[in-house]
Amino acid sequence: MALLLGFLLLLLELCGNTLSLGSRSSTEGTEVLELQLPATNYETKDSYKAGPIGGLFQIVHIFLRVVQPNDFPEDILRKILQKKFDLSTDYEKIIYYEIGVIICAVLGLLFVILMPLVGCCFGLCRCCNKCGGEMHQRQKKNGPFLRKCFAVSLLVISIFISIGIIYGFVANHHLRAQIEKTRKLADSNFRDLRTLLNGAPAEISYILSQYTTTKEKAFSDLDNVKSLLGGGIHEQLRPKVIPALDDIKAMAEAIKETKEALLNVNNTLKELKKSSAQLNTSLSDVKRDLEQSLNDPMCSAPPVATTCNNIRTSLSQLDDNTNMDQLPSLDKPIDKINDILQTNLSSLVQQGYKSFNDIPEMVENQTTDIISDVKSTLNSIGSDIESIGEQIPIQDQLSNFMGYINDTETYIRRNLPTLEEYDSYRWLGGLVVCCLLTLVVIFYYLGLLCGTCGYDRNATPTRRGCVSNTGGIFLMVGAGVSFLICWILMTIVVLTFVVGANVEKLLCEPYQNRKLFQVLDTPYLLNENWKHYLSGMVFNKPDINLTFEQVYSDCKENKGIYGTLKLENSYNISEHLNIQEHAGNISNDFQNMKVNIDNIVLLDEAGRKNLMDFSFSGIDAINYNIYLAELSKAPTKGNLLSFADDLEVKANHLPHGSLKQSLKNNAQTIRTIHRSEVIPLEQSMSSVYQSIKELQQKSSGLGMKVTNTLSSLDSAQDFLTTRISSVIVEESQKYGNTIVGYFERYLQWVKISITEKIAACKPVATALDSAVDVFLCSYIIDPMNLFWFGIGKATVFLLPALIFAVKLAKHYRRMDSEDVYEEFPPS
Numbered sequence: 001m002a003l004l005l006g007f008l009l010l011l012l013e014l015c016g017n018t019l020s021l022g023s024r025s026s027t028e029g030t031e032v033l034e035l036q037l038p039a040t041n042y043e044t045k046d047s048y049k050a051g052p053i054g055g056l057f058q059i060v061h062i063f064l065r066v067v068q069p070n071d072f073p074e075d076i077l078r079k080i081l082q083k084k085f086d087l088s089t090d091y092e093k094i095i096y097y098e099i100g101v102i103i104c105a106v107l108g109l110l111f112v113i114l115m116p117l118v119g120c121c122f123g124l125c126r127c128c129n130k131c132g133g134e135m136h137q138r139q140k141k142n143g144p145f146l147r148k149c150f151a152v153s154l155l156v157i158s159i160f161i162s163i164g165i166i167y168g169f170v171a172n173h174h175l176r177a178q179i180e181k182t183r184k185l186a187d188s189n190f191r192d193l194r195t196l197l198n199g200a201p202a203e204i205s206y207i208l209s210q211y212t213t214t215k216e217k218a219f220s221d222l223d224n225v226k227s228l229l230g231g232g233i234h235e236q237l238r239p240k241v242i243p244a245l246d247d248i249k250a251m252a253e254a255i256k257e258t259k260e261a262l263l264n265v266n267n268t269l270k271e272l273k274k275s276s277a278q279l280n281t282s283l284s285d286v287k288r289d290l291e292q293s294l295n296d297p298m299c300s301a302p303p304v305a306t307t308c309n310n311i312r313t314s315l316s317q318l319d320d321n322t323n324m325d326q327l328p329s330l331d332k333p334i335d336k337i338n339d340i341l342q343t344n345l346s347s348l349v350q351q352g353y354k355s356f357n358d359i360p361e362m363v364e365n366q367t368t369d370i371i372s373d374v375k376s377t378l379n380s381i382g383s384d385i386e387s388i389g390e391q392i393p394i395q396d397q398l399s400n401f402m403g404y405i406n407d408t409e410t411y412i413r414r415n416l417p418t419l420e421e422y423d424s425y426r427w428l429g430g431l432v433v434c435c436l437l438t439l440v441v442i443f444y445y446l447g448l449l450c451g452t453c454g455y456d457r458n459a460t461p462t463r464r465g466c467v468s469n470t471g472g473i474f475l476m477v478g479a480g481v482s483f484l485i486c487w488i489l490m491t492i493v494v495l496t497f498v499v500g501a502n503v504e505k506l507l508c509e510p511y512q513n514r515k516l517f518q519v520l521d522t523p524y525l526l527n528e529n530w531k532h533y534l535s536g537m538v539f540n541k542p543d544i545n546l547t548f549e550q551v552y553s554d555c556k557e558n559k560g561i562y563g564t565l566k567l568e569n570s571y572n573i574s575e576h577l578n579i580q581e582h583a584g585n586i587s588n589d590f591q592n593m594k595v596n597i598d599n600i601v602l603l604d605e606a607g608r609k610n611l612m613d614f615s616f617s618g619i620d621a622i623n624y625n626i627y628l629a630e631l632s633k634a635p636t637k638g639n640l641l642s643f644a645d646d647l648e649v650k651a652n653h654l655p656h657g658s659l660k661q662s663l664k665n666n667a668q669t670i671r672t673i674h675r676s677e678v679i680p681l682e683q684s685m686s687s688v689y690q691s692i693k694e695l696q697q698k699s700s701g702l703g704m705k706v707t708n709t710l711s712s713l714d715s716a717q718d719f720l721t722t723r724i725s726s727v728i729v730e731e732s733q734k735y736g737n738t739i740v741g742y743f744e745r746y747l748q749w750v751k752i753s754i755t756e757k758i759a760a761c762k763p764v765a766t767a768l769d770s771a772v773d774v775f776l777c778s779y780i781i782d783p784m785n786l787f788w789f790g791i792g793k794a795t796v797f798l799l800p801a802l803i804f805a806v807k808l809a810k811h812y813r814r815m816d817s818e819d820v821y822e823e824f825p826p827s
Helices: 002-019 049-068 074-081 087-127 143-209 211-223 224-293 303-318 331-340 345-356 359-366 368-391 394-454 466-512 515-520 531-539 548-556 577-591 606-617 624-631 640-652 658-699 702-757 762-812
Strands: none
Touching: 049 087, 049 466, 049 606, 074 087, 074 515, 074 606, 087 466, 087 548, 087 762, 143 211, 143 394, 143 702, 143 762, 211 368, 211 640, 224 345, 224 359, 224 658, 224 702, 303 640, 359 368, 368 702, 394 466, 394 762, 466 515, 466 702, 466 762, 515 548, 548 702, 548 762, 640 658
């Protein structure tokens, strides 16, 4: 209990020093994206494992729970701490709680008292040749069976005694080994406590230094106001504005393409007219030549006349099938398009693009003063934080606690050699006890070995061998030594049992299940005027619910001193670290931000008039069907190649002469005309047909297209006029919130770090565990309990071993006299 209270007072000392830090919890900082304190590593493990011997400790714990099954006497402890305990009235409760220990202790004391008396009486009795002292063995029919039973029983009991002795040796050595580790355990705990105290100022300095990282990130965003704020506004407007400008740009390209298409079609039509006229002339000449050839006298003869008439009737195939001259010229639409193109619509659209894309630069130019003010505000906050850091007297305040640690360490180092010296005496005493028991059990083993090996079934009691007789003597020596030492051993067992059992049940066990803390947390227990003793010690405000169990649990979870001790009741970090106040200063600067970009014109009146003129240019009113109908015709009414082939076939049937040769020449001329004039004309007509078809498609619904484009433009321009202010406000708020968010997260992290992480008190809980749970309970009490458990078991078994040894010795020793020995069957 004294150790526990001592370490709790050590914790209170740290609390008191922490309270005096006052302004330590002011504005501090860390990096923006990864806000995390550097991890602190401690040497001392927060848990202890006994290793393989732990199973033996558990056996002892089970035995103690059987002996002492009652619950922890919280009421009795409370009365003792309140100095209200009266033995005359409360002794029944103590007896009830300690009844198991008392019974075991009384039995042990009876053993201590009776065994010397019994030994003395037994010795006197045997000296008088009574109690088996007479060296005479009576003949019994079941003698061999009794000898075997006594031998087996003694062997089994000796094994149990040996197990107890092994427990004693193991416990004695383990206790010595653990005491040797005490210095290392103490040193590691003191180093951890120093790490805690030295790390707290370093952690605060680290947090303060991280403000620079946060500020640099904010400055970077402020310097990038063009892309962040201006780009944000631009991106908000882009979905509405860019499509309208893209439509106008497409319309400007359409005007140029329309002009080119019209020029191409118009020029091609002119060429077609010329080519068609040339074809008509060539065909007329051939037709005329054929008609002259058909006037030959040979065409009057009956066989030839039919052929000539057939040729004459087919001459219509040589007529021109098209009338290109009837197609109207496209010069007037082209002139209108040329007039429209006098205004460079593409240039006007590019001006609209430029005006819109200049928004980020306009924002940058108009926010220069505001950005400068925000930077000044951030610098002033940084100066405040630096001044707060300079005002935190943490090192001075913790120096007292560091001195307390140094004094405690000096005390432990000064007294630890004394402890180790006393432990060496204890170890030597435990070794002597174990050796005495070992001596007794060795006598029994030697007696059993010699007696069993040297026993001759055919020898009479007076004629037994030397080996058998020696075995009997060993057994009697073991019995005699047992009488001499058993009461001393039991005295040691009783003393260590009473101490070890009560420390285990009254301190170690309630410490592990935290019932001890619950008792200490009883209102008005340690101070009749304070409801909560710990808060009264820390704050002088006993009404605050601050308990030993809660503090210990929080420290075990490595929480910070501030939150663990509820220091907000003394120094409220939230009030001194007002996030809204610091963030509000920055927000006020952004609220004063004025960005004016209302003068954006996507397309001026000249551009609008240009679009309207294009819609009224008449391009969509051209009768494209006339052109398409005429161009879809064949250049000639008949197929010239077929006509030429047919003409040549007919000419071949004519008799040789000028007519035949003339017809063949004309056929060849027709083929030449088809190859040189008709085929190029057909290709040109097909090309113009496709161009007109495309022009028809482009001009279809031209007025509606222009109307829709202008409607989209008006909608985008209206959006810019009516919504741009709200977009600027919205994006400015987002931008401001981003900058403010860095510092809100920073300040919030500072608050969390101070309240939950800085000066994490796990080393304090670990030091308390090391003192109570590890050093006292695991290093000392567990081995001590195992020692008395093993030695006590061995000592108790000495009694039946003594009886069986005396009985068995009668069968091994050489007798002075004997009965008339009858022959019994061999056994």
